[in-house]
Amino acid sequence: MGTPETSREPCPDRILDDIGGAFGMGAVGGSAFHFIKGIYNSPSGTRLIGGTQAVRMNAPRVGGSFAVWGGLFSAFDCSMVYLRQKEDPWNSIIAGAATGGFLSMRQGLGASTRAAVFGGVLLALIEGAGIMLNKLMSAQQNMPVMIEDSVPAMAGGPGFPTGIPGHAQAQSAQESAATNESESSSWFGGWLGGGKKKESAASSDSKTEILESFDAPPVPSFEYK
Helix, strand or coil: CCCCCCCCCCHHHHHHHHHHHHHHHHHHHHHHHHHHHHHHHCCCCCHHHHHHHHHHHHHHHHHHHHHHHHHHHHHHHHHHHHHHCCCCHHHHHHHHHHHHHHHCHHHCHHHHHHHHHHHHHHHHHHHHHHHHHHHHHHHHHHCCCCCCCCCCCCCCCCCCCCCCCCHHHHHHHHHHHHHHHHHHHHHHHHHHHHHHHHHHHHHHHHHHHHHHHCCCCCCCCCCCC
8 A cells, every 4th residue: 555644544544534524514614604594584683593593403414414425535535545555646536526426326327427527626626736735835845045145255264265356366465565564664664763753752852941941920929018
């Protein structure tokens, strides 16, 4: 037997599971539909009572019809799994066609054929939609994440290549400028630096001399003579 579907129960238990799910879906949907219909068809003053009465009369019938359809569909599906020894969408399509045709056998061959075609097409659409959704979800999960850096990478930094064009030229230019500055400071540093020191010393001496030569005005005394 092929690989079973992970979202459904194994085949013997699948029939009971589908019967219960179909009955619940039919009962809830039928209750909502017949409650609204009962309220609409009831006279004013008794609309709520008419809606609840319509639910009590029709909801179990609709739920039972859904349960019969779900049970037959699961039985045919498990039969196809056993006969074909694998699980694929074709089992559901054939089971839907067989269920529709089997439930309409009392109405004649033509009605049974039309119901079988309708059931097969409906299940084919459902299975196709499920396959497309699964492919889209798997494609989104397997899509690689692209991270773009807005700041340019520095050459020689951790995690970045050192041979980036443009960075090597900038680095060599910086190194040459640094060597030129060091050479100029070694050759002319003594002269320029010494001159600056002498100028600064002379300016400080002149300032002190000016301040010392400047005579302050006498302090007035307020003594009475």
